[in-house]
Amino acid sequence: MHLANGPVPPGAISELVAKGGQNHDCGAHSLFVGQVKRDQTDGKYVSAIEYSAYEEMVIGEADKIYKSVLSEFSDVKAIDIIHSKGLVKAGEISLLVMVSAGHWDHASRACAKTVELIKEKLPVWKKEIFEDNSGQSKENE
Amino acid sequence: MEISVLFFGVLAEVTGTSRKHYRDIESFDDLKHRISDDFPDITQYSFRIAVNNKIANEESLLRHDDEVVYLPPFAGG
Numbered sequence: 753m754h755l756a757n758g759p760v761p762p763g764a765i766s767e768l769v770a771k772g773g774q775n776h777d778c779g780a781h782s783l784f785v786g787q788v789k790r791d792q793t794d795g796k797y798v799s800a801i802e803y804s805a806y807e808e809m810v811i812g813e814a815d816k817i818y819k820s821v822l823s824e825f826s827d828v829k830a831i832d833i834i835h836s837k838g839l840v841k842a843g844e845i846s847l848l849v850m851v852s853a854g855h856w857d858h859a860s861r862a863c864a865k866t867v868e869l870i871k872e873k874l875p876v877w878k879k880e881i882f883e884d885n886s887g888q889s890k891e892n893e
Numbered sequence: 894m895e896i897s898v899l900f901f902g903v904l905a906e907v908t909g910t911s912r913k914h915y916r917d918i919e920s921f922d923d924l925k926h927r928i929s930d931d932f933p934d935i936t937q938y939s940f941r942i943a944v945n946n947k948i949a950n951e952e953s954l955l956r957h958d959d960e961v962v963y964l965p966p967f968a969g970g
Contacts, residue, residue, distance in 0.1 A: 804901055806899070806901055809946045871967070871970040875967055876967060877901055877903075877968050879906075889903035891968050892966075892967070892969075892970065
């Protein structure tokens with residue numbers, strides 16, 4: 753688990769895939785890339801999201817997520833999570849998850865499960881920043 | 894005892910601060926009352942409370958220098 757300052761650079765994807773390639777027991781890597789969307793609320797467009805995190809708790813909760821996913825999907829070999837903190841503009845990456853497994857089905861389902869648990873369990877919050885520089889906290893839908 | 898309190902997400906906006914220090918706290922209940930007296934609007938929001946990185950419950954006890962954290966619903970991703 754890594755908290756990136758600002759957006760996750762797109763190059764992190766190739767770095768993770770290269771790292772996964774070193775594990776020859778894997779037959780599949782499943783990637784989830786979450787990016788900030790230019791949502792519209794009350795006629796105003798989102799220009800960025802400011803993420804805050806309770807960092808002392810993030811690592812412990814990420815460990816629980818790893819254990820939970822590994823207990824459900826025995827074929828999983830590795831899970832990598834990079835989440836942003838701070839300001840991420842629309843179109844930039846705020847979450848990158850890669851799950852490596854022996855076979856594609858476990859990689860794919862475990863990746864979806866990991867994203868679900870991140871949204872539910874990771875102590876991270878988001879504040880939408882609008883194009884007029886106003887802002888409001890937002891919960892996951 | 895002295896306790897540091899952190900507020901995250903919407904609760905940092907409601908209280909206007911991300912950290913507040915309390916002195917002469919007698920118990921967890923005493924702290925919670927002091928906080929809701931200082932920030933009455935906070936009671937309109939849903940949140941959980943953590944003590945030193947762990948989610949607290951009704952029986953949680955506080956010790957001198959503990960860190961208490963007000964956590965609104967998580968919104969990662």
